[in-house]
Amino acid sequence: MASSSCVHRNAVPERVMTELTRGREIADRIRLMLRETGFDGSAGSVFPVQSLVSQLLDTFTHSLAMLRDGGESDEASQALSAAKLEDSGDSCKTPAAKDRRGCYKRKKSSETRIKESSDLFEDGHAWRKYGQKSILNAKHPRNYYRCTHKFDQKCLATKQVQKIQDEPPLYRTTYNGQHTCNKSALHHHVVPASPDSSSVMWSFNSIKQEEEIQMKTPDEYYISPHHFSPMSSDVYSCSHSIEDVDDIVGSFEDYFEFETLS
């Protein structure tokens, strides 16, 4: 169909924007963390880390500005294209029929983030379960979640959670898409299911607030066609910083991937 190729053509700069925005947010988080821990030079540190992070932030900001100026993929057109996608789905929601042909567009496998943990953890976002499927050759069913703000804020983020091991229990969470919803609208500090749990615990704050990120995860890695980097499990003490840096590197790699494609 012609429409799908049209959507795909617009999707690339949007994804680049999303990646760069994410990178800039993470760089800013690092900057705040450095300030709190005195690594920005205020506590006598000789490391020029703060300066590097500032340059990193500038790089993201400039790249985003260039993309904005050069193309039409600003937030408005993003919302527009999101609305178009929405429309293609709405056409089948008329009470007219059970005929759902053309009802939804299957996503192209875009950037995917996979997390594995020993229990089900809160990631700070509001999710709504919309499906469960038993998977071939898998012992446990796969659960499908979408962002609660899919409709009110056009947030297209989804995730899948599947138990992949019994003893000890191990869960794989696969994130698809980026959140475009307003995080500040959410409760930002979610109490984990079991307070003494030794697995993954995240705390997302909005950037302007005091930042606190704790991550303890047995394994984390990203999957993209050219990138597969398992995290070592013995870097707990500084894992939050390292994972953020890994996030940024991932953003850049995704960006250059798109660059070479276009």
Add this chain to the structure above:
DNA sequence: TCGATTTGACCGGG
């Protein structure tokens, strides 16, 4: 009563 979850049906890509 209304938002969240469950679950079988439906759909499209491979």
Add this chain to the structure above:
DNA sequence: CCCGGTCAAATCGA
């Protein structure tokens, strides 16, 4: 045609 992702009616529960 099979499998996995999504939809949506039915059901749950606060």
